[in-house]
Amino acid sequence: MSNASQLIAQQFRSGEVNRKTWKDVIYNIRDYGASELLSDNTNYIRDAISAAYNAGGGTVIVPPGEYLFTAITLKTNVRLVSFGGKLKLRDGVCVNSSTSYYIIHNMDGLGGLFSNVACVDLIVDGNGANNATFLVADIITFGGENANIINCNLYDAPDSGIMFSGAKNSLCIGNRIDLGRDLGIYVNDGLNGSNLYENVISYNRITNFPNGGIGLKRVSTKTTVALNAINDCGNGITLEQASTATDYSKNITIIGNRIRNVTASAGIDIRSAPYCTVIGNRIENFALVGLNIQGDTHHSSIIGNVITSDGSIPVFGTYRAGVMLTSRQNIFPSYNTIMGNTVEINNPSGDNVLALYMLSVESKISGGDHNIIAGNTFKTNATYGGRITSAYTKNLIANNVFSGSTNDIFVNASLQNTIADNDYVNNTPAGLDASTETYLQRIGTQKVTRSNSAPTSGTWSVGDICENPTPTLVRNIDRWKCINATGSGTWVAYGCGTGTTAQRPTLTANDAGYLYYDTTTGTKIFWTGTAWV
Known part of the structure; x- marks a missing residue:
């Protein structure tokens, strides 16, 4: 080592050089014997x-050339940087299916x-x-602080590209x-969610990983996945629930990502992940x-995403x-804003x-409550614009x-939902809510439906309303x-109608008190039960 390098090293050890100067201390792997x-x-x-x-601390550089290696441990205050050079994992390093191979990592060997x-x-x-052949063989595995x-x-990752394991x-x-053969970026805490927080995963470009681009698993928390x-x-971004009812990611921010050509399952998959924000993502073509x-998944906001599919990716299963x-472990999403x-x-x-599917895949007969689904466009050229199961x-x-x-929307005997003021493009809504009617709004115990005539079927209560959409x-x-x-109900005219003299409705004594402009x-006139006055 030169005298200058020795002096700098002494200053580092004595604390006289702060972190901003690390980049000035260069360690070229060729100087230590590395060769193509x-x-x-x-x-x-x-x-x-x-x-x-x-x-x-300092910067270790990889100069131009290709350098074969087996495994590298990066240590505190050290940066590993390519200056035109490439590292390549040797042939035949990963040969045992029960062994975890850590190719580039920052583990100290003592836990x-x-x-x-x-x-x-x-x-x-x-x-x-x-x-x-391996149990684990991600290219880079990092954990800990910063x-x-x-x-x-x-x-060409043997396994995943990057693993954040307990990173903070x-x-x-x-x-x-x-x-690669698993995930592009895999974020994993593995303990109780206290280790992983305030990580940022942004501006990455990920292609050709069969299990997904980015996966967050085992109580990952407070992570931003953006742009x-x-x-x-195979998937785009997944918040995975590993095994138990409490083993899930939460408080994740997913913003502005572009996901295209999802070949196995979902563009964004949120499995039992509360308090998340999923905003402004673009998802294009999925299986x-x-x-x-x-x-x-509860108290999460799903806002302003654009989701399209042209059918070019083969469908996986029986629907797209x-x-x-959807339910998972007999628990339904609730209190979410979509x-x-x-x-x-x-x-x-x-x-x-x-375009919208509210599905139960398990035996529980009710759940999935208090979600707000408003101001969205759900459009498809096949089957249903929306379907809501019971x-x-x-x-x-x-x-x-x-x-x-x-059908623009098909409501399959679901219960006590407020389905109101939607635009049905083809005017083909169908199905029943509360086993009674299609266009149902519920205000307390009062049900409000829509039709251009009074209902002639269904089960009703005194005080229920049928609005005329004309x-x-x-x-x-x-x-x-x-x-x-009784029966399908006795209905009377209610409110105030509008029309010409010739369009005045034919009413009965039950309709007394009805107003008409x-x-x-x-002039505004009044139906007495026998005449207009």
């Missing part, structure tokens, strides 16, 4: 890292983690084709991750579900859905397609646009009110 001609440079790379670590580590601009060939992976190029206050930004581009992966909201709410999303699902093959109760479904080739200026009967619940005479 060698079959394994592992020890020389480790020597360069140890030299930087022993000096209090702890080196903090303050970084891979920057690093180029790594994982050589997965020649390292196919573990950063920035602007790296990782490809860490960054995974601007990386290109291409081709990533994920293409040709099963664009945005899947499962199980004990744009937005789906607002301002645009969903358009086109399917030239005529498969069972739904398990969903007490939800507000209002001010949406529904369009489907079979435009106001030609609506001679404004609405009907149930005054007797006569546009011919310009």
Whole structure:
């Protein structure tokens, strides 16, 4: 080591050089014996890292060339940076299906983690084709405090590209991750959710991972996943529930990601993940579900996402859905806000397609309550614009646009939902809510339906209302009110109608008190039970 380097090392050890100067202390792996001609440079790379670590920190560079290696441990205050060079995992390193291979990591060998580590601009060939047998073999595995992976190029991963395991206050930004056998980026706490917080996963480009682009598992919390581009992966972004009722991610922010060509399942899959925000994402072409909201997901906001599918990805299973709410472990999503999303699902093959699907896949007969689904566009050229199954109760479904080739919306005997003021493009709503009527709104115990005539079937209570959807200026009967619940109910004219003298409705004694604005005479008149006055 030169005299200058020795002086800098002494200053690091004495605390006289702060972290901002680390970049000025360079350790070239060639200076420690690494060479493109060698079959394994592992020890020389480790020597360069140890030299930087022993000096209090520094930058270890990979100069131009390809350097074969087996495994690298990054240590506290050390950055590993490519200066035009590439690291490549040797052939035949991963050969045992019961062994976990940590290719580049920051574990100290004593159960702890080196903090303050970084891979920057690093180029790594994982050589997965020649390292196919393992239990775990992710290219980079980082945990602990301030573990950063920035602007790296990782490809041909034996397993996942990047694993954050128990990372805290860490960054995974601007990386290109291409081709692997599991997930592009895998975030895993594995304990009780206290280890993982305030991580940022952003601006990454991820392609060709069969299990997904980004997966958060085992009580991942307080992580931001934003502005990533994920293409040709089995899933897009998944918040996974591993095994138990409480083993799930929560308080996750998913914003502005672009997800395209999802080949196995879902664009964004939220499994029992409360207090999440999913905003402004673009999901394009998927095998099963664009945005899947499962199980004990509650108090989350799903806002302003654009979800489309043209049918070019083969359907996985018996249907394809744009937005789906579904039960998991007999628990339903509840108290979520789903607002301002645009969903358009086109399917030239005529498969069972739904823009909105509220589904129960288990035996529980009721649940999925108090969700707000409002101001969305649900459109498909096949089957249903929306379908609500019987398990969903007490939800507000209002001010949406529904369009489907079979039915704009189909309500399958669900209970006590407020389904109001939606625009049915093809005027083909069908099905029953509370086993009675299609267009149901519930205000307390009062039910409000819509029809251009009084109901002639169904079960009603005194005080229930049937609104006339005819435009106001030609609506001679404004609405009907149930005054007797026997049979299909006795209904009387209610409110104030509008129309010409010739359009005055024919009324009975039960309708006494009904008001009518006569546009011919310009006067408001009153039905006494026998005459207009």
